[in-house]
Amino acid sequence: MFRLAMASMRSRLVAVGLVIVALSASMALLLTVERIQQATKSGFNQSLSGVDLVLGPRGSGLELVLYTVFHLGKPTNNITTATVLDIADDPMVEWSVPVALGDNHRGFRVISTTDEYFDRIKFGGDRPLVFAQGTTFSNLNEVVIGSEVAEALGYTLDTAIFVTHGSEMLGELHDDFSFNVTGILAPTGTPTDRAVFVSLEGYELIHLGWKNGSKAVSLENLDIGTIPKERLFPKTVTAVYLGLRSKLGLFKFTRKVNDYPEEAISAVIPGVALAELWSMVGTVDSVFQLLNWLIIGISIIGMVTMTMTGLDGRTREMTILRALGVSPPRLACLVLLETIIISLTAVLSAVVLVRLLTLGISDLLGQWAGIRIQLTWLAANELMTLMIIVLTGLGASLIPAGMVYKRSLHRGFAN
Amino acid sequence: MILETTALRYNYGPGNKLKFPDLKVAAGEKIALVGASGSGKSTLLNLLSGVLPIQSGSIRLLGRSYNDLKPIQLDRIRADHIGIIFQSLNLIPYLSGFENAVLGLAFSKARRAKTEDVAHVTTTLGRQLGLAPDTLKRRPNELSVGQQQRVAVIRAMLGCPELILADEPTAALDPSATKKFISELSSSIESSTQAIIVISHNPEIIPWFDRVIRIGQE
Numbered sequence: 001m002f003r004l005a006m007a008s009m010r011s012r013l014v015a016v017g018l019v020i021v022a023l024s025a026s027m028a029l030l031l032t033v034e035r036i037q038q039a040t041k042s043g044f045n046q047s048l049s050g051v052d053l054v055l056g057p058r059g060s061g062l063e064l065v066l067y068t069v070f071h072l073g074k075p076t077n078n079i080t081t082a083t084v085l086d087i088a089d090d091p092m093v094e095w096s097v098p099v100a101l102g103d104n105h106r107g108f109r110v111i112s113t114t115d116e117y118f119d120r121i122k123f124g125g126d127r128p129l130v131f132a133q134g135t136t137f138s139n140l141n142e143v144v145i146g147s148e149v150a151e152a153l154g155y156t157l158d159t160a161i162f163v164t165h166g167s168e169m170l171g172e173l174h175d176d177f178s179f180n181v182t183g184i185l186a187p188t189g190t191p192t193d194r195a196v197f198v199s200l201e202g203y204e205l206i207h208l209g210w211k212n213g214s215k216a217v218s219l220e221n222l223d224i225g226t227i228p229k230e231r232l233f234p235k236t237v238t239a240v241y242l243g244l245r246s247k248l249g250l251f252k253f254t255r256k257v258n259d260y261p262e263e264a265i266s267a268v269i270p271g272v273a274l275a276e277l278w279s280m281v282g283t284v285d286s287v288f289q290l291l292n293w294l295i296i297g298i299s300i301i302g303m304v305t306m307t308m309t310g311l312d313g314r315t316r317e318m319t320i321l322r323a324l325g326v327s328p329p330r331l332a333c334l335v336l337l338e339t340i341i342i343s344l345t346a347v348l349s350a351v352v353l354v355r356l357l358t359l360g361i362s363d364l365l366g367q368w369a370g371i372r373i374q375l376t377w378l379a380a381n382e383l384m385t386l387m388i389i390v391l392t393g394l395g396a397s398l399i400p401a402g403m404v405y406k407r408s409l410h411r412g413f414a415n
Numbered sequence: 416m417i418l419e420t421t422a423l424r425y426n427y428g429p430g431n432k433l434k435f436p437d438l439k440v441a442a443g444e445k446i447a448l449v450g451a452s453g454s455g456k457s458t459l460l461n462l463l464s465g466v467l468p469i470q471s472g473s474i475r476l477l478g479r480s481y482n483d484l485k486p487i488q489l490d491r492i493r494a495d496h497i498g499i500i501f502q503s504l505n506l507i508p509y510l511s512g513f514e515n516a517v518l519g520l521a522f523s524k525a526r527r528a529k530t531e532d533v534a535h536v537t538t539t540l541g542r543q544l545g546l547a548p549d550t551l552k553r554r555p556n557e558l559s560v561g562q563q564q565r566v567a568v569i570r571a572m573l574g575c576p577e578l579i580l581a582d583e584p585t586a587a588l589d590p591s592a593t594k595k596f597i598s599e600l601s602s603s604i605e606s607s608t609q610a611i612i613v614i615s616h617n618p619e620i621i622p623w624f625d626r627v628i629r630i631g632q633e
Contacts, residue, residue, distance in 0.1 A: 007514075010509065011509030316504050320507055321522075324493075324521075325490050325497075326490065327487045329487070412460075413464070413499075
């Protein structure tokens with residue numbers, strides 16, 4: 001029976017082949033898109049942990065989280081250091097880590113912060129940042145780089161680098177002061193891998209001679225040792241990561257910050273901001289998914305149509321099998337068996353296709369968005385999806401199978 | 416007695432009622448059923464094969480009455496005890512001659528049990544019918560009509576089913592090929608256990624048969 005089905009399908013190789021291609025391509029599309037969506041979501045959700053609140057200028061909380069944590073977009077406003085210090089003194093605050101953003105190094109974001117950053121900021125649940133080589137910065141001219149920065153630019157400890165002003169790679173170079181790599185972080189699979197960290201004071205220093213976005217005085221003419229400490233104390237920062245003593249006061253504290261009288265600031269819970277993001281992209285997601293399922297439905301209809309139109313050309317075959325004593329139910333099974341073989345072949349090639357596709361785009365996604373896509377053959381939920389598709393195909397094939405059954409029942413051999 | 420029918424009738428609707436003579440066929444008998452077109456030859460073949468339900472009358476094959484059997488049991492009987500040869504297009508196009516020839520065994524344990532060395536029996540039968548083993552390897556579209564009909568004979572004969580039914584098996588052959596084919600067909604019957612019924616409108620084949628039954632004459 002199986003061999004008969006195989007031989008029969010081999011005789012219709014082109015049609016069967018095209019149906020398999022359509023089916024497997026649509027399944028592969030569905031699975032790949034799902035994997036990308038999943039990877040994006042978990043990538044974002046895993047990027048930051050251990051931080052209770054992100055404090056920034058008043059505005060969209062989502063925007064604040066996107067540019068501070070994910071380096072997407074540009075910061076618009078800063079908050080004053082006076083406010084930051086005041087908030088940090090609040091009895092509910094356990095720790096605070098300010099960050100100032102704005103510059104880049106060869107396209108990688110420069111984050112100026114305190115060395116506490118590496119102790120406080122966690123990722124992927126509760127994993128701490130670890131130095132693969134070296135240690136944190138302790139001098140003005142020291143820099144810590146993420147693993148991808150080190151790999152992409154071939155940097156090692158003690159490499160001297162310059163920072164470019166602004167977020168564009170082609171901005172003006174801070175060529176009057178160089179930083180030495182003092183630490184390289186271990187890979188995290190988060191935007192941290194693509195970041196360059198300097199101290200707040202070092203960052204302040206390279207902007208010392210700047211007015212309105214361009215250099216007025218070069219540092220080359222200055223003896224850096226003579227600059228008074230308080231001149232290097234930043235007057236503003238982009239945002240502050242906060243840890244609270246107790247999660248219970250989270251909402252109360254957030255309200256208090258949002259009502260801060262001296263400056264327009266706000267505090268966001270990173271998870272809440274991300275949930276806002278997911279609800280925004282959720283609609284697009286589901287439209288995409290709906291389209292995908294439509295394509296799969298069309299492929300299944302294609303398979304059933306091919307089987308049905310094929311039946312007319314196979315009356316001889318069916319008559320001969322009837323003459324050999326094959327019962328109508330068994331003839332129907334033969335047709336079902338063919339669709340089972342077609343759909344299983346399609347599933348297998350879809351799995352291989354997904355594997356190749358994800359391998360192909362994983363590098364691209366990693367570089368572009370820091371997203372790590374799942375590279376397994378088949379996950380349990382994907383197996384579920386494929387099974388639903390196969391069962392649907394099988395259900396739809398009951399139509400041609402039923403046709404064969406009805407045609408062969410109570411009908412003689414007509415010549 | 417291999418086959419016995421009594422008072423078989425078939426009604427396709429008003430003005431098209433068919434009535435068949437009673438048949439009694441013993442082992443070794445070769446019977447020609449002769450009748451003009453429209454006389455109901457094909458209907459009779461379908462009734463005897465068990466693919467068309469009996470409306471009135473009865474059929475007994477090897478002592479079992481078709482009237483008592485369900486359609487699926489009739490399919491079983493056909494697989495195990497009846498070999499059928501059509502007038503043309505007997506073969507499945509995507510299988511080789513050999514694969515077509517042994518296809519019947521795939522659907523009947525009983526017939527498979529009666530065939531010890533399938534390849535050997537098939538080639539021997541093929542030789543008797545003038546088919547070289549190489550010819551059997553070819554696809555149906557590479558075989559002449561006469562060769563296709565001989566492959567169909569092998570398929571009907573393998574596993575020694577008790578009743579061979581042939582529906583106009585020579586219709587596609589020219590007169591000289593017809594005689595040769597009919598003589599080969601009738602000589603491949605195992606006279607102790609098998610019987611053959613050939614439906615035809617060709618009087619030339621009559622000399623090879625023990626009895627001639629005319630149908631459709633009332």
